[in-house]
Amino acid sequence: MGIKINKKHLHFLNIKFSMKFINLLMRGGKKNIAKKIFLNTLVLVQSENKHPIQVLVSAINNIEPVVEIRSIRMRRTTYQVPNPLKKTRRISLALKWIIQSAKKRKGSSMVFKLKNELFLASNKQGENVKKKLAIHR
DSSP, X not given: OOXXXXXXXXXXXXXXXXXXXXXXXXXXTOHHHXXXXXXXXXXXXXXXXXXXXHHHHHHXXXXXXXXEEEEEEETTEEEEEEEEOOHHHHHHHHHHHHHHHHHHSOSSOHHHHHHHHHHHHHTTOSHHHHHHHHHHO
């Protein structure tokens, strides 16, 4: 990761769900590494002449599910019932899906994998959009 994080890049941490994203990205309590990955991803998005916050928000809006399927058991049979989700649960599911699909990808570093996932999700493409559509059916 050859990108240096300046103080001017720290304003990305003021986004509403950036700390949630960093906490989900964190492994083994290494929050500084997760923060660097997140900031480097946003700097890479910015280097491609796109506004990183807009890309992140549009990716989350395109991925977040409206309903969640729950199994309910009544009279010895199990029914799958769609339940509406609150906004916070929608955002957390979308963030989890982005990070999971980036971890599944084969490639060089997490920064580039996250950048690719964000671009795919913001363009309504990729595995996460298919997952959302499968849930909504």
